[in-house]
Amino acid sequence: MSAAALGVVVVVVFFLALYLLQRYGDLRRQQRMVLLGTLLSWYLCFLIVFILPLDVSTTIYKQCILDNGNQPSPVTQARQSNQTKNKSSVNPTLSIPKVCEEPWSYIPDGILPVFWRVVYWTSQFLTWLLLPFMQSYARSGAFSRVGRIKTALIENAIYYGTYLLIFISLLIYVAAHPQWQLSWRQLQTIGITAANTWGLFLLVLLLGYGLVEIPRSYWLLSSYDYLLAKTYFKAAKVATEKASAEENLADVMEEVADVHEAIRFNHGLRKCVDTIIGKCPAEYQEELVRNAESSRGEQNVLPTKGGLFKLHKKVISAVQRQGQTLVQWSILLEQAFHLEDVAKSQTSPLRHFTHSFPSEQNHGWVRRFIYTPTVEWYWECVCRQGFYRLLAVLLCLLSAAVVWSECTFFSTHPVLSLFAVFVQMAEKHHNYICIEMACFVSILFLCFCVYSTVFRIRVFNYYYLVPHHQTDAYSLQFSGMLFCRLTPPLCLNFLGLIHMDSAISHQDRIQTSYTSIMGSMSVLYFISDGFYIYYPMLVLLLCFATYYSLGSRCLNLLGFHQYITDDHLTSDLVDEGREHIRRERRKRQKAEDGENRRWAWRDRYGAQEGAGRSRAGYSEINDDQSSPVTETKNSVITFRRDGEEEDEQHRSLLQDHYSDEGSPNRRSTGGRYLSLSPSRAGIFDDV
DSSP, X not given: OHHHHHHHHHHHHHHHHHHHHHHHSOTTTSOHXXXXXXXXXXXXXXXXXXXHHHHHHHHHHHHHHHHTTSOOOOSSHHHHHHHHHHHHTTOTTOOOOSTTOOOTTOOOXXXXXXXXXXXXXXXXXXXXXXXXXHHHHHHOOOSSHHHHHHHHHHHTHHHHHHHHHHHHHHHHHHHTOTTOOOOHHHHHHHHHHHHHHHHHHHHHHHHHHHHHHHHHHHHHTTOHHHHHHHHHHHHHHHHHHHHHHXXXXXXXXXXXXXXXXXXXXXXTTHHHHHHHHHTSOHHHHHHHHHHHHHOOSOOOOOOOHHHHHHHHHHHHHHHHHHHHHHHHHHHHHHHHHHHHHHHHHHHOSSSOOOOSOGGGSOOSHIIIIISOHHHHHHIIIIIHHHHHHHHHHHHHHHHHHHHHHHHHTTOBTTBOOHHHHHHHHHHHTTOHXXXXXXXXXXXXXXXXXXXXXXXXXXXXXXXXXXXXXXXXXXXXXXXXXXXXXXXXXXXXXXXXXXXXXXXXXXXXXXXXXXXHHHOOGGGSHHIIIIIHHHGGGGHHHHXXXXXXXXXXXXXXXXXXXXXXXXXHHHHHHHHHHHHHHHHHHHHHHHHHHHHHHHHHHHHHSSOOTTTTOOTTOHHHHHHOTTSHHHHHHHHHHHHHHSOHHHHHHHHHHHHHHHHTTTOTTOOOHHHHHHHHOSOSTTTTSOO
């Protein structure tokens, strides 16, 4: 069972990381090395999170065996009962402790230490060496693989040189003090402690934000008025960003056009120019070709190869940013339209959810049989508010438990950390399933608070994770670096919360396999007894700052607009976004009405039985001079040439044709409109 549990976790975590990568990255267009590095970093971090509860239960089982005198325990309860029955007749005085039953997810000795060592050092190699190099490689504007590698090495020379200088300085400092007999294991522990200290510094910042913002966001999800106002606010910001991105792309395309005209096809740098043009959008490529054929004026100044490198980098960035803003704009439009539909459905007496644009909804079997308009109305208008508020209350209780435990986890007598209390109560009853569930829920909530902040945070246009396959390679790799640097200190912090880390709890217990590869933190006392204990208490101050939106207010003062309910600029942006949404709704409504008229036209004047005409063959109707439409047209012209007396007959003729829509020899109203139109080329001008 233990091997099966470990195998299931490994497979499930892999597909979880692959799903997130598919959602945020583009598996078909982005470089394979970028995707592989990001997938591996996410996968290793998620493995640590999901397998650590199994390590905790296995360690508690070993501690139970040690506390009961190192007596062996049966593998399962059934095996124990069988062995007891068989041995009772032979040696009735032999007793086996039943309290130390082997957990269902027990992992044999020797597996977890090797597993943790491989996972940890691979993730550290990714975050400190490979991913920074791949970031520079992906952002390089060079046109060859060798050129990109050279650019990445040059850009990372300072980065690698700084760490090498620090490492050499530490070695010289240790060598200058003979009383410090540091072994390779202790030097390795110092390096791990330094990496975890840096990660813990960033971890507390992200955790303090997530502990407050996540429960509050789910509480606010129950208010449609708030969601609609914030959607309008985002629409105003994204509309500005979209216009800026389009202007930036147009400026870059002008530079590409100048280079395209300056470097002719017989030039040595023409291959580089073709590579740059291949990264441009299709409509700009066609325009560049047309302009190059029409312009034969004097040539511009020839650019250098370094200038082409910079232009290539600018084109990639501009195209990526423009695509991101377009996707964000479409997502915001759908959200705004849906929220407006919910507001209308709430005031409607019919318990039936009505979409403004039903043609864009998915009409699959789920919507036809399960998520029907009636079910959708009950969910959106009745159940959703209560569900999200209940979820927000539960998350708020978990956040309060985390804050309390972070401020009191160093106290072992009495035990004040709530997570340690839950685990120790389950340990007394030897309920390993409860131990694993308590550990899994606790560490999953911590990871959710931290990782969701990583997915939400935006550092200008430098780092930003965008769903729907719009995240650039640099941001994907940067997120992988953050995960690899945040996960080890997060897991150590969790082990400290449940008093499974002897460096903090100072208890004589068996260490988990994960803690064993980290080494003893007692090498650096000011870290283990100072920073690791008192620094997490700052999460309380960060929670207060997040609750009062101090960070958002500071960013708002600096010119980075944030949604604040009591701010006048926010109200102006909400009104601006509302106008943008109204304008887009009118455009989409016109397009929807035009499409409906086209379909109605095709339904009325498509193929007739026995006539052999296609459904959309309007040209066949116009070209067929012997058709009933042509005959009717000639008759109508004859009636028009007569006087007012014949005009009355004309009206009666039209009425006869309206009543004969089902006749195979007559055309209906659309055909009559075709005959009376002054120009056949402008049939759909009114549409």
